[in-house]
Amino acid sequence: xxxxxxxxxxxxxxxxxxxxxxxxxxxxxxxxxxxxxxxxxxxxxxxxxxxxxxxxxxxxxxxxxxxxxxxxxxxxxxxxxxxxxxxxxxxxxxxxxxxxxxxxxxxxxxxxxxxxxxxxxxxxxxxxxxxxxxxxxxxxxxxxxxxxxxxxxxxxxxxxxxxxxxxxxxxxxxxxxxxxxxxxxxxxxxxxxxxxxxxxxxxxxxxxxxxxxxxxxxxxxxxxxx
Numbered sequence: 001x002x003x004x005x006x007x008x009x010x011x012x013x014x015x016x017x018x019x020x021x022x023x024x025x026x027x028x029x030x031x032x033x034x035x036x037x038x039x040x041x042x043x044x045x046x047x048x049x050x051x052x053x054x055x056x057x058x059x060x061x062x063x064x065x066x067x068x069x070x071x072x073x074x075x076x077x078x079x080x081x082x083x084x085x086x087x088x089x090x091x092x093x094x095x096x097x098x099x100x101x102x103x104x105x106x107x108x109x110x111x112x113x114x115x116x117x118x119x120x121x122x123x124x125x126x127x128x129x130x131x132x133x134x135x136x137x138x139x140x141x142x143x144x145x146x147x148x149x150x151x152x153x154x155x156x157x158x159x160x161x162x163x164x165x166x167x168x169x170x171x172x173x174x175x176x177x178x179x180x181x182x183x184x185x186x187x188x189x190x191x192x193x194x195x196x197x198x199x200x201x202x203x204x205x206x207x208x209x210x211x212x213x214x215x216x217x218x219x220x221x222x223x224x225x226x
Contacts (some may be wrong), residue, residue: 007056007096009034012041020052020104022135022218023111025097027119029141031068033057037116043207044114047215054100058119059092071122083146086125093126108132112214116140117171117200120162124179127158128188134158136217138210141168141200143175147182160190161213163206165198 014020024044026037034055041053062068063075071093072085101111111134115123120142127137133156140163144150160183164176176192183190191213195203214220 004092004095005059006099007059007092009054009056010038011055012038012045012053014052015045015049018050020106021050021110022048022052023100023104023106024048024051024053024214025100025111025113026053026055027071027093027113027115027122028055028058028069029117029119030058030070030074031062031065032116033069037114037119040114040202040207040210044211044214047211047220048218051218052104056096059089071118074118079146082121083149086121086145089122090126090129093122094130097126097130108134110135110218112136112138112217114138114140114210115142116202117142121145124160124183128154128156128186131155136160136213138213139163139179140202140206140210141165141171142179143171144179144182147178147185150182150186154186154188157186157188159213159217160188161209162190162192163195163202163209164192165195165201165203167197168200170200 028037034057038055058069058071060070062070063073071089113123113127120139123137127134136159138161164173166173180190180192
């Protein structure tokens with residue numbers, strides 16, 4: 001059996017200075033790295049001051065530029081290739097989740113996954129197939145890979161928030177509606193928001209909605225902590 005690659009990347013300790021009461025894992029997009037999304041953690045700390053934030057580098061070198069990482073290659077952008085790539089990378093992210101939960105002594109209901117673009121694909125694919133439900137999944141500018149397979153493979157139904165820009169020219173905003181439909185068909189509670197004029201990225205509204213979502217799923221009042 002092939003060894004599963006071990007992931008590593010930047011972390012941000014709880015702002016409270018105490019032991020982690022929640023764990024947030026951020027999965028970046030293709031061609032990026034963990035240093036990119038860990039930049040969101042100081043914002044999300046306002047909602048979760050007791051959380052440990054971890055942003056691993058994806059397991060493979062980006063194969064279309066001299067730097068960066070990818071969960072799977074996009075040289076073949078077809079739906080079957082995307083599904084195969086997601087399925088191949090899924091055990092790697094799953095193993096990382098298991099390791100971090102063991103290290104922190106936390107259970108799945110204290111874990112949130114946050115993804116951007118390809119990282120959102122991974123977060124949805126892995127998070128919905130874990131036997132024990134996570135606290136929630138937050139996805140930016142992504143899509144649901146293989147929605148036709150979800151009904152037969154879903155194992156848990158954590159709440160989901162999806163945010164997407166309506167000017168996204170990398171993953172068109174139509175992917176948002178398709179993801180919402182696929183998740184709802186599988187019985188997943190999903191909130192969604194379209195950001196006017198936003199391309200393939202994040203804006204203040206999306207970050208604020210993410211803070212609210214994290215506060216809701218973990219039962220904190222982030223506005224009181226602002």
